[in-house]
Amino acid sequence: MEYxxxxxxxxxxxxxxxxxxxEWLIPRKVRHFLRIRKNVWRNHQPIKFHELVYANDIxxxxxxxxxxxxxxxxxxxxEKLNILYEDEHLIIVNKAAGIKTHPNQPEETGTLLNDLTAYLAEKNTQPYVVHRLDKETSGAILFAKNPLVLPILGRLLEKKKIYRYYQAIVWGKLTQNCTIDKKIGRDRHDQRKRIINEHRGKTAITYVKVHQANEQNSKVYCRLATGRTHQIRVHLASIGHPIVGDPLYQNKKEKRLALHAYEMQLLHPFTQEQITVVANPGLW
Structure with a gap:
């Protein structure tokens, strides 16, 4: 495979x-193979790792x-896909609520990855999972289209250089913006759930901005500084404002979880192009 x-x-x-x-954050193992196999060229000529590269070089x-x-x-x-952005290296899709990001078993179907596999097969490539959204959550989700860019996107996530903004509707009146900084760990009594655990949990930070609020519920925007499982859901529930329709962290029955990955921003790892996508329609 050449790129x-x-x-x-x-x-x-x-x-x-x-x-x-x-610049490209290519992992050490991949760099090692590129060097010893001499699998790198500049302007169609072999290049060594200590040599210089310049703007407009290929x-x-x-x-x-x-x-x-x-x-x-x-x-x-x-046909089920709603594509928000695509180039030869990555693709961002607007996931519908109620479908899983990827199968857990090889024979499983009906997930977003199954549909994306069908689409990319026509382009002689395949999708690679960069991150996931909960089954109940809708909105923008990023996939790699080749193994070269996959670890690079993963490291951009780790370095918090991919910005994700969520819409949520929560129960109760949230009167002011806040930062929720509470560690999250597994619930020993329910494998599906996560809990606040300041002693054994992992660092988790969520920034919450109030959009509209009344006595019944509040519409908020959330930005993740970390990416723990169920982070927004657990954090909002921990301050007494669980997300409407959450099947795990509140008891009232609604049609769906009111959580939507509304916007994603990142610099393209190769072109440095600013990519901003909005997953419409949102929750409001």
Whole structure:
């Protein structure tokens, strides 16, 4: 598999090693294979890691298939997809509420990954899961289209360089913006759930901005500084404002969980293009 990337006009002069490690965040293992196999070219000529690269250079990388594992899934129905953004490296899809991000078993169908597999098969490629949304949550979700960009997107998430904004409707009147900084851990009594656990939990930070509020419920925007399972749901419930329709963290029955991944922002890892997508329609 070969990938050719044109360095942007804004690219600073640096060595190939600096480009791969610091700019593109390519993992050490992949950089090692690229170097020892001499699988990198600049403007169609071999290049060594200590040599310089410049704006508008064409950098070509060859990735061997055996270096990556991929669990095949059955093809679904491409007609169900709502694509928000796509290029040769990544794709962002607007997930509907009530479907899973990916199957847990090879024979499982009916997930977003099944439908995306059917769509990308026509382009002779396949999707790779970067992150997930809960089955009940709708909105923007990012997938890689090749194994080269997959670990790079994963590291961008870890470095908090992919910004995700959510809409939520919660029970009760939330009167002011707040930051919820409470550690989250597993619920030992229910494997499906997470709980606030300041002693054994992992750091979790959610920024909450009030959009509208009345005595019955409040419409809020949430931004994640961390990405723990059920983070927004657990955090909002912990301050006495569980999300409307949440089947795990409140008791009132509603049609669906009122949580929507409304907006996503990131700099493209190769072109440095600013990508902003909005997943309409939202909750309001």
């Amino acid at each position: 050719s990337i044109v360095l942007p006009h804004s690219q600073k002069k640096m060595t190939l090693r600096e480009l791969l490690e610091n 950098i070509t990388l060859r990735i061997e298939k055996e270096d990556y594992s991929y669990q095949k899934v059955k093809a679904g129905f491409k």
